[in-house]
Amino acid sequence: MVARYTKNGNPTDVIKVQTEDLGPVSPTGVVVKMLYAPINPADLNMVSGTYNFNPPLPAVGGSEGIAQVIALGSQASKLKVGDVVLPVHQGLGTWRTHANWEEGDLVPVTSIDIKHEYLASLSVNPATALRLLTDFANLKSGDVIVQNGANSMVGQSVIQIAAAKGIKSINIIRRRADFDQVVGTLKGLGATVVVADDFIRNGEFRNLIKSLPQPKLALNCVGGETTTEMIRLLAQGGTLVTYGGMSLKPVVIPTRSFIFNDLQCRGFWMSQWYEKHSVEDRLALLKELSALVKANKLQLRLEQMPFNNFENALNRAINSSQRDKKIVLSF
Ligand SMILES: NC(=O)c1ccc[n+]([C@@H]2O[C@H](COP(=O)([O-])OP(=O)(O)OC[C@H]3O[C@@H](n4cnc5c(N)ncnc54)[C@H](OP(=O)(O)O)[C@@H]3O)[C@@H](O)[C@H]2O)c1
Structure with missing residues (x-):
């Protein structure tokens, strides 16, 4: 069949x-x-x-x-x-x-x-999450990343791989009928902060994250307004990586982020990574992910x-x- x-x-x-x-x-x-x-x-x-x-x-x-x-x-x-x-x-x-x-x-x-x-x-979504966290910023324990589409499989993998490395995550999701349950699930996976996309322009959101260092990396699964808001959160010299476009909306970048914050904007496509790397590299990637699975750090x-x-x-x-x-x- x-x-x-x-x-x-x-x-x-x-x-x-x-x-x-x-x-x-x-x-x-x-x-x-x-x-x-x-x-x-x-x-x-x-x-x-x-x-x-x-x-x-x-x-x-x-x-x-x-x-x-x-x-x-x-x-x-x-x-x-x-x-x-x-x-x-x-x-x-x-x-x-x-x-x-x-x-x-x-x-x-x-x-x-x-x-x-x-x-x-493992090969598409968790592999993408690992590459996003590895290839675009020199992240250390205690650093912070921000992402939208955090409830996607890539997003859930990012939360867990980040947590396994001691990296904190600010996570943006859509409001939905079972919102509180999803927040609980993502926090259970190791998310530091989980908020709805209609909350991120609210002053209370800035209060919620004020004790955290500014994110070095923003991961964009969605496009549109939440991406622009994530850019505003980034630290000096921070990087935005776009890997998905679930809202079908373009990425709008505030001019001041380029001029005053030296923003880096990148894109990522896992298929291209596979085309450019050997089968041995692919197997090493899978083994790294499966080691996290076996250590109960990636569900x-x-x-x-x-x-x-x-x-x-x-x-x-x-x-x-x-x-x-x-x-x-x-x-
Ligand atoms: N560049 C690459 O190499 C690469 C690799 C892997 C995946 N991706 C991309 O990453 C994205 C996520 O993939 P996945 O397999 O992890 O997803 P998934 O588990 O199937 O989940 C889909 C996610 O997209 C969100 N979503 C759907 N429509 C949306 C909209 N209009 N606005 C905002 N969010 C929306 C959903 O939010 P709700 O929970 O609110 O419905 C859900 O979190 C996709 O765009 C996929 O193509 C790219």
Whole structure:
């Protein structure tokens, strides 16, 4: 079975779950059975045709996940039956029960011994969180970062990885029906301060954070007004990194922040990091994250939903304000 789309559009309209004949495996190919695959915003943007990279049509949805090798092509030599693998490139199509893939498109991760649903979900969001906290500022214990979209999976990972390094976090989320519960969850993960986006222009907000050092780093998942407000909080020479645009609004930067605060504005795309780094670097990144998982310093809030109920899983993934866990398809 595959979740396939033949044209770009609204994911609930264009994705159809259908049976597919796998066909013969190529000499350098492997047959895999999918184990787990998350539904991420980038996957939905690919289906809509609005992402930076859109797979040729018809396409199978999903980029992240893990699979198990169940058969080998006659010349496949790098993998063996039973290996757990993940796809190297975006857009390979992980929302399917089985696939014939080239072994060169896969990285073996059998040796990383954490829960499989976790292993399937580390490469996009927690990996981005780790890079955001590592590559853009020289953060030390006691430093502060600020982020919006703090309830996203990236945001939750940022909170925890920061806390593990002694870095304090100011977290901005949208107001929603279960707001107090979400605040409690994020504080339980190690958030220092959690506020709603309609509170950050309020004088009381400045009071709430006045005892903290000014943030060195602002992480932008959303765009629009909250981003402008985060910039106003940054310390001299601070850095804004944009990695998401959930509100679809542009980033507006106060001129004075450039002139008087020497603001640095950067962008980050995890796929580009993977393209520029080796498989060994990728495995080192996964091992660093899995060590945090094993030390109980990184918890992934996942909601498993069976692939045979794909429509429900997709609806739940799309309606983020009805959930605060990442939807992961189980096969
Ligand atoms: N650049 C990269 O390499 C990279 C890597 C990973 C992820 N990302 C991006 O990071 C973002 C988060 O991804 P994720 O998988 O962590 O998300 P997620 O767990 O699926 O959660 C989505 C988040 O977006 C928020 N959101 C949705 N619509 C919004 C709007 N109109 N205004 C403000 N917030 C809104 C939701 O807030 P509520 O809880 O209030 O609904 C929720 O916190 C996405 O834009 C994704 O594409 C980028």
